[in-house]
Amino acid sequence: MKITMLGTGRAVVTECYNTCFVLRERDAPLSSEKYFLIDGGSGGTILTQLKRVSINWKDIKDIFVTHRHMDHILGIIWMLRMICQAMKQKEYEGSVRIYGHDEVIHILKKTADMLLTKKETCFIGKNVKLIEVKDGEEKEIIDHKVCFFDIHSSKAKQFGFRIMLDDSNWLTCCGDEPCNETVEKYAANSKWLLHEAFCLDGDAERFRPYEKHHSTVKDACEKAEEVSVRNLLLYHTEDTDILRRKERYKEEGKKYFSGRLFIPDDLETIDLSDHDILFTERENTMNDQQRLEAFEKMLDNVRKEYDSIQRQMDDLKEKGKTKSATYRQLMGRKMTYQSLISMYEVYGLL
Numbered sequence: 001m002k003i004t005m006l007g008t009g010r011a012v013v014t015e016c017y018n019t020c021f022v023l024r025e026r027d028a029p030l031s032s033e034k035y036f037l038i039d040g041g042s043g044g045t046i047l048t049q050l051k052r053v054s055i056n057w058k059d060i061k062d063i064f065v066t067h068r069h070m071d072h073i074l075g076i077i078w079m080l081r082m083i084c085q086a087m088k089q090k091e092y093e094g095s096v097r098i099y100g101h102d103e104v105i106h107i108l109k110k111t112a113d114m115l116l117t118k119k120e121t122c123f124i125g126k127n128v129k130l131i132e133v134k135d136g137e138e139k140e141i142i143d144h145k146v147c148f149f150d151i152h153s154s155k156a157k158q159f160g161f162r163i164m165l166d167d168s169n170w171l172t173c174c175g176d177e178p179c180n181e182t183v184e185k186y187a188a189n190s191k192w193l194l195h196e197a198f199c200l201d202g203d204a205e206r207f208r209p210y211e212k213h214h215s216t217v218k219d220a221c222e223k224a225e226e227v228s229v230r231n232l233l234l235y236h237t238e239d240t241d242i243l244r245r246k247e248r249y250k251e252e253g254k255k256y257f258s259g260r261l262f263i264p265d266d267l268e269t270i271d272l273s274d275h276d277i278l279f280t281e282r283e284n285t286m287n288d289q290q291r292l293e294a295f296e297k298m299l300d301n302v303r304k305e306y307d308s309i310q311r312q313m314d315d316l317k318e319k320g321k322t323k324s325a326t327y328r329q330l331m332g333r334k335m336t337y338q339s340l341i342s343m344y345e346v347y348g349l350l
C-alpha cells in the first residue's frame with residue numbers, strides 16, 4: 001500500500017494545501033489501483049491535487065471524513081458535486097461510499113440539499129452511499145480492515161482510523177489533534193502513525209499550538225516514541241518556511257523519536273510496505289551463512305528471469321511479432337539480465 005499526500009498544511013495555509021491524503025492499493029503489479037481518500041481539504045483544489053498526482057477522481061469509490069472543520073470537509077462537497085454530476089451523465093462507474101460519524105453525515109446531507117440541484121442529490125442514498133460509522137466500528141475498505149474510532153476531541157467530534165496493512169502491521173491516523181489516552185491503544189505499536197504537528201517546539205510562542213489543541217514536532221515525536229511507533233508521518237503544519245520545513249522539522253524530531261520520521265511535501269507518495277526497513281534490519285543482523293543463502297537465491301532468480309524472458313521472446317518470434325513494443329521491451333530486459341549474468345561469470349561465481 002502507498003500513501004499520497006494531497007495536502008499537508010493546517011487550516012490557514014497558502015503555500016501548501018490543507019491536510020488530506022489518499023491510500024492506494026494494487027492487487028497485482030499490473031492491476032488498476034484502488035483508492036481510499038481521507039478528507040478533502042478546504043475546497044475545489046482537491047481536484048487539482050488529484051490531477052497533479054494522476055489520480056482520476058472518478059476512480060475514487062471510498063472516502064472518509066474525519067470531522068466537520070472547513071479545512072477537511074469542504075473539498076468533499078466538491079467531490080460530492082462532481083460525482084453526482086458524473087453519475088447524471090453516466091460517467092461514473094458503480095457507487096461511492098462516504099464514511100463519517102453522525103455529525104459529518106448530517107452536514108454532508110444538509111449541505112448537499114442546500115447547494116446541489118435535485119438532479120444531483122437524487123443519487124444520494126442510491127449510488128452515493130453516506131455511511132455513518134460508530135466508535136470502534138470496523139469496515140472492509142479497499143480490501144483492508146479499517147477500524148474507526150472517536151478521538152474524543154473537545155473542539156468538534158472527530159474520528160480517526162486504523163487500517164490493517166497485513167496480518168500484523170497497521171497504520172493509525174489520529175486525525176488533527178494530539179494522540180490522547182483514548183487513541184493510544186490504537187496508536188501503540190503502529191507500523192505507521194500519522195500525527196499532526198502544528199509547528200516546531202522552538203516556535204510554539206509564535207504559533208500557539210496549544211490554544212488550538214495541536215502539538216509541536218517535539219510533542220508528536222515524544223508521544224510516538226512512548227507508544228513504540230516505527231514510522232511517524234507528521235502533517236497539518238504551518239507553512240511559513242515551507243522550503244526548509246522538512247529539514248527543520250526532521251532536525252527537531254530526531255532528538256525525540258528513534259524510528260523513521262517523515263515530513264512529506266504536498267503530492268509526495270510514500271510506500272508503506274516493508275522493503276527498506278527489512279533491508280536495513282537484515283543488513284545489520286545477517287551472518288555469513290544467511291548472506292550466502294540470499295546470494296544463491298538471487299542468482300537463481302536472475303537465471304530464471306533470463307530464461308523466462310528468452311522463452312517469451314521465442315514465442316513472439318514464432319508469431320512473427322519481432323517488431324512489437326513488447327518484443328523490444330523484452331529485448332531491453334534481456335540485456336540487463338545478460339549483463340548481470342556476465343558479472344557473475346567475471347567474478348567466477350558461475
Ligand SMILES: [Zn+2]
Nearest residue numbers: 011069071176
Ligand atoms: Zn484541521
